[in-house]
Amino acid sequence: MFDRPLDEDQATEILRPVWPDAVVTDIRARTGGQLSSVYEVRCAEPARSVIVKLYADQWRWKQAKEVHVYRLLQAGGVVPIPVILRVEPDIGPLGCACTVMTTLPGQPLSHISIYLDDAQLAHVYRQLGAALAAIHHIELSAYGYLTTRILDPEPDNTAYMTRQFTKKLAEFEQLGGDSALHAAIRAYVAKRTHLFRRCEAPVLCHNDFHEGNVLVQQDAGNWTVTGFIDVENAAAADPLLDLAKTDYYAIRGNPVKRAALAQGYGPLPDDWSERSTLYRLYHALELWDWFASIGETTPLPGIADDIRGLI
Incomplete structure (x- = not known):
């Protein structure tokens, strides 16, 4: 810290x-x-x-x-x-x-979301979907981690995501992750690499678009999104990778949030659900690696359970 x-x-x-x-x-x-x-x-x-x-x-x-x-x-x-x-x-x-x-007005959505009913949640999550769609209109030249340029750019999503999964699986193994779970993740991804090809072009992805980074304020009884912050994880990637991170970090299986996010975002490809599962697996694996790397072991069993549920 x-x-x-x-x-x-x-x-x-x-x-x-x-x-x-x-x-x-x-x-x-x-x-x-x-x-x-x-x-x-x-x-x-x-x-x-x-x-x-x-x-x-x-x-x-x-x-x-x-x-x-x-x-x-x-x-x-x-x-x-x-x-x-x-x-x-x-x-x-x-x-x-x-x-x-x-300073943007408002407070983090994470501070008030537990107090919102389904109608209010849907209203806010439609705005989140629209915000992500606006970000994803910014096209970039290659796939990769973004700084002031794209680092180690890859020409296609298959090369980029294969590299990322390989890297995160190696970290999982080095950090003491369960060997059986490691093998299961690797096998699951190997059977689904064809899904990476479905992305035709890289776009700007916030890559951390969860309730803690979205600001809201109440206006005439409704909660309105006033902006978003913390773009330090941004990447050039498949827009569905970004949506899947919001799904894994914020939606957590809530059908009201998921439906509203998709509605606000606009048309999604027919294979959205299958690709989202693959990308949520990536985010869970990455999160496990992060906590393990800083010695924070408390969340690890829960994340490992998430991974088992996804595969």
């Missing part, structure tokens, strides 16, 4: 190139993580708030990626998204990289 404190004097200095007369009145820690410390900085003059992200030294490249992806989204007409106000690879007194961006 990267936890870099930020005081009012430091925040004022960071904001000075943006607003020379900024008067900082409050600093509130927002959800951070392994990569960055995130703060909402509120100002009396001008009367607005901004998000300040401070990056650990080894994750400076993630800062550049985030800025690049937000600019791709802006160029593609995808709104609402944060506007980048300042990017610094090194704030001297703090000894870390810093990004300043506008």
